[in-house]
Amino acid sequence: MALTLTPNFNEPGKRYFRAFSAGDDFYEALIETHRDLSDVQSALLNARLVLLLSNHIGDIGVLREAMKIARDGV
Amino acid sequence: MLSTYQYPKYEYVVPPEIRSGEPGRYPVVVVGAGPVGLAAAIDLAQSGVPVVVLDDDDTVSVGSRGVCYAKRTLEILDRIGVGDACMARGVSWNVGRTFFREEEVYNFNLLPQPDHKRPGMINLQQYYLEEFLVERARQLPTLDLRFRNKVVSLAPAGNGATLHVETPDGAYTLTADWLIVADGARSAIRRMMNLDSEGRVFLDRFLIADVVMKAEFPAERWFWFDPPFHPGQSVLLHRQADNVYRIDFQLGWQADPEEEKKPEKVIPRIKAMLGADREFDLEWVSVYTFQCRRMQQFRHGRVLFVGDAAHQVSPFGARGANSGIQDSDNLCWKLGLVLDGKAPDSLLDSYSEERVFAADENIMNSTRSTDFITPKSRTSLNFRNAVLTLASDYRFARTLVNSGRLSVPSFLIGSRLNTPDDAAFAGDMVPGAPMDDAPMQEDGAEFWLLDRVGNRFMALVHVADPAAVDADLAREFKALAGGPVPLEVVVVAAKPGLAAEGLRVFADCRGRFAERYDSAPGTVYLIRPDQHVAARWRAFDASRIEEALARATCNTL
Numbered sequence: 001m002a003l004t005l006t007p008n009f010n011e012p013g014k015r016y017f018r019a020f021s022a023g024d025d026f027y028e029a030l031i032e033t034h035r036d037l038s039d040v041q042s043a044l045l046n047a048r049l050v051l052l053l054s055n056h057i058g059d060i061g062v063l064r065e066a067m068k069i070a071r072d073g074v
Numbered sequence: 075m076l077s078t079y080q081y082p083k084y085e086y087v088v089p090p091e092i093r094s095g096e097p098g099r100y101p102v103v104v105v106g107a108g109p110v111g112l113a114a115a116i117d118l119a120q121s122g123v124p125v126v127v128l129d130d131d132d133t134v135s136v137g138s139r140g141v142c143y144a145k146r147t148l149e150i151l152d153r154i155g156v157g158d159a160c161m162a163r164g165v166s167w168n169v170g171r172t173f174f175r176e177e178e179v180y181n182f183n184l185l186p187q188p189d190h191k192r193p194g195m196i197n198l199q200q201y202y203l204e205e206f207l208v209e210r211a212r213q214l215p216t217l218d219l220r221f222r223n224k225v226v227s228l229a230p231a232g233n234g235a236t237l238h239v240e241t242p243d244g245a246y247t248l249t250a251d252w253l254i255v256a257d258g259a260r261s262a263i264r265r266m267m268n269l270d271s272e273g274r275v276f277l278d279r280f281l282i283a284d285v286v287m288k289a290e291f292p293a294e295r296w297f298w299f300d301p302p303f304h305p306g307q308s309v310l311l312h313r314q315a316d317n318v319y320r321i322d323f324q325l326g327w328q329a330d331p332e333e334e335k336k337p338e339k340v341i342p343r344i345k346a347m348l349g350a351d352r353e354f355d356l357e358w359v360s361v362y363t364f365q366c367r368r369m370q371q372f373r374h375g376r377v378l379f380v381g382d383a384a385h386q387v388s389p390f391g392a393r394g395a396n397s398g399i400q401d402s403d404n405l406c407w408k409l410g411l412v413l414d415g416k417a418p419d420s421l422l423d424s425y426s427e428e429r430v431f432a433a434d435e436n437i438m439n440s441t442r443s444t445d446f447i448t449p450k451s452r453t454s455l456n457f458r459n460a461v462l463t464l465a466s467d468y469r470f471a472r473t474l475v476n477s478g479r480l481s482v483p484s485f486l487i488g489s490r491l492n493t494p495d496d497a498a499f500a501g502d503m504v505p506g507a508p509m510d511d512a513p514m515q516e517d518g519a520e521f522w523l524l525d526r527v528g529n530r531f532m533a534l535v536h537v538a539d540p541a542a543v544d545a546d547l548a549r550e551f552k553a554l555a556g557g558p559v560p561l562e563v564v565v566v567a568a569k570p571g572l573a574a575e576g577l578r579v580f581a582d583c584r585g586r587f588a589e590r591y592d593s594a595p596g597t598v599y600l601i602r603p604d605q606h607v608a609a610r611w612r613a614f615d616a617s618r619i620e621e622a623l624a625r626a627t628c629n630t631l
Contacts, residue, residue: 007473017485017502023473024442027457031445034453042453073463 003065078286078316078357079201084132084208086222089239091246100126101413103237103250105225105263108135109200110381110398111256112207116154117406119217121529123413126248127217128239130224134204137358138284141197141314142392144481145185146508148192149605150403153528155213157192159206163315164196170295172477174462176302180475189586190511191522195295195480197314200395228253228266234376252409253377256398261383267374273367273437276388277327278448281334281361285319285344287354297477299447299462303346308447308477318357321347322389324448331361364388366437366444373426378405385433390443393436396481401429407529407603411627416558421628424491432484439479446476483508486606493600493609493622500592509605512586515570516578523580523587528605531561531626533619536588538595540571540579548575554616559627561619566593602626 009022016022033049034042054063091098102118104111107129115125143151143160151157172180184194211217226245227238235253239246255263264271296311298304307324314320323343325334333339340359348354368385372378381398405425411417449455464471485507486492492505503510512523527534535551537543543551543565551563552575565573568588570581582588591599591610600609600622609622624631 005468005470007470015487017507018479018482020473020476020479023470024439024476024479027446027461027474027476028442030457031454034451037453039452042451046453069464069468 001059001062003062003069078318079199081133081136081201082205082208084219084221086132086242087220088243089220089223089241089246091248092241092243097246098126098248099234099251100124100248101251102126102254102409103128103235103248103252104254104256105129105237106256106258106381106383107131107204107208107219107221108256108258108381109140109203109207109395110402111254112204112211113150113154113399114254114256114380114402114406115217115219116156116207116211116214117402118410119211119214120154121406121410122216123410124216125218126250127211127219128223128225128237129219129221132221134201134208136201137360138199138201138282138314138318138320140200140203140392140395141312141320142396142480143196143198143203144392144396145190145192145194146483147396147399147481148196149511149524150399152192152525153403153605155210156203156206159209160196160198160203161192163202163206164198165293165313165315166193166196167293167295167313168194169292170297170477170480172465172475173296173298173301174459174465175300177466179462179465180472184480189513189584191524192511195392197293197312197320199314199316199318202315203395225257225263225266228263230267230375230377232375251376252413254405254409255377255379255383256381256402257383259382259386261379263377264369264379264383267377269369269374271367271369271384271386273365273386274441275365276363276444276448278444279325279327279329279331279334279361279363280389281323281325281329281340281343282359283321283323283340283344283356284314284358285321285354286317286357287319287348287352288317289319289348289352291319299458299477301347304343309347310477325361329361334361335359362389364444366441368430368433368437371426372401372429373422378409378422378425380405380429384429385437387433387436387440388444389440390447390478391436391440391480392478393440393481397432397436400432400483401425403604404429404432410603411559417627417629424489424628428484428486428489428491431486431488435484436481443476443478447478491602491608491626491628493618493625495610497612499610501590503591503599503607503610505607505609507607509601509607510590512582512590513584514566514587515581515583518570520583524605526580527601529603531559531603531608531623532601533561533563534566534580534593534599534601535563535614536566536593536595536597537573538567539569540565540567540573540577543573543577545574548573548577550616551575551577551614554619557620557623559623559629561623567595600626
């Protein structure tokens with residue numbers, strides 16, 4: 001399986017009429033998760049989140065591809 | 075500062091109540107002659123309702139203010155007779171470009187589909203829109219537009235509201251059976267009624283500069299995150315009519331608004347952006363902050379709140395004036411039916427429900443844009459910049475770039491006026507949807523669907539061949555029009571033809587209606603006067619249309 005790089009956000013049971021809505025739902029939830037945290041706490045939260053999502057994806061080939069793209073842009 | 079616009083001065087006329095000494099009584103009074111109040115007054119008056127509009131000023135909006143008018147608004151402006159004037163003066167655009175530092179990372183097209191009458195957006199200074207609306211209002215015999223008439227107190231009652239009004243000739247009293255409040259964000263009427271509008275204030279300041287210049291910039295919206303000429307902040311550029319350009323600079327909360335408005339402060343910012351060689355003149359400068367808030371309900375008995383008086387959004391996304399005009403669009407047909415005794419006044423509760431839903435959607439979208447544009451923490455800024463660094467190469471990240479989600483109408487899917495589907499349909503034209511436009515033909519001439527629907531309920535009945543609609547079927551269609559709520563039945567077919575009994579036929583010659591509405595012979599759409607879908611079926615059944623019409627007007631059969 002290859003890394004998905006096209007828009008892929010959705011929520012079961014929810015109907016979207018605008019192309020931006022699902023991604024904005026996600027982004028709002030992401031920022032909200034960090035509300036009122038210090039920078040140090042936020043960094044820890046992000047690390048935990050990466051680990052949780054990585055395990056969910058499972059396919060290490062896909063994860064290596066994502067890690068490479070993320071690293072190349074820094 | 076230069077001025078490209080000559081402000082009209084509208085004449086004050088002695089009100090009849092002062093001439094006669096008798097208090098007046100009117101079915102509808104509108105407070106506020108801004109775009110939303112005027113749109114409402116015109117909408118009602120063009121269907122024959124006597125309307126008085128009271129405004130404490132005698133000219134149009136000072137400064138360009140609301141400049142972006144969206145496709146749906148243009149369709150409403152068409153319906154009330156000013157769409158062409160706005161199009162002729164405004165700058166049409168569909169493409170927006172977003173830059174991060176020096177690089178373009180993303181662009182969007184508001185209207186990628188062909189075959190729509192109106193573009194995604196036009197830019198037009200608010201004073202032009204108001205001027206065109208005033209001209210239109212003055213053509214309507216039942217519309218009484220009163221400048222320099224200031225409401226100083228009101229007493230709402232069970233069957234209306236009594237207003238005390240001051241003029242240059244003294245005060246008078248008039249009573250409205252229904253009062254439409256369109257007096258803006260700082261609504262004096264809302265205060266007089268001790269009603270609140272609650273929400274969130276954003277701690278940021280923005281500078282607006284309207285600049286007059288000859289430039290070859292295309293008619294596009296350009297947005298910069300962290301540009302070299304204004305580091306750490308955002309900048310937005312829009313082209314308006316008369317070679318006026320709107321530039322918005324984010325300043326941050328610490329900026330001193332009085333200091334920032336001074337030309338010696340503004341001009342260097344613009345030169346840094348446009349280059350030292352570009353000649354320009356300043357036309358208007360303002361520093362603004364913003365809030366997102368709304369009233370709990372937009373209906374309070376006989377008093378109906380519309381536009382900024384009812385709700386406010388941040389400016390990113392142009393959802394202020396656009397949503398106000400959609401309030402008016404939603405309200406006026408309902409008020410018209412209630413005034414005619416053809417619907418119970420509970421129909422007006424659906425105005426509040428539907429437009430509160432829309433206001434929440436507008437507030438949500440403009441708040442999300444604001445949070446993306448002006449991140450409130452280091453982590454938010456990191457995510458924002460991470461999205462921008464991924465956006466030029468990866469499509470998923472492009473959809474996350476949020477420089478403003480520009481005004482689009484709400485799909486009123488939860489409305490109690492809708493009749494739920496009982497058959498499968500593809501596409502987005504669900505009950506509650508704002509209608510998509512489509513090119514059609516009638517009597518051999520092309521027209522736009524949205525120019526011939528609206529102002530009354532319609533049933534669009536799709537048939538394979540209009541000539542096969544015999545006299546019995548045509549009479550069955552026409553019998554529907556005989557009910558208390560006006561309803562027009564029109565036949566839709568892929569090809570032109572004559573139907574019996576003089577039924578109108580809309581020919582879907584390019585197939586766009588069939589495509590956009592997932593419509594086929596047998597399909598019936600019931601359309602509201604504000605061009606929203608009320609119900610749809612896969613087969614014609616007069617009794618179900620009557621039931622859906624009753625539901626859409628809060629009538630019981």
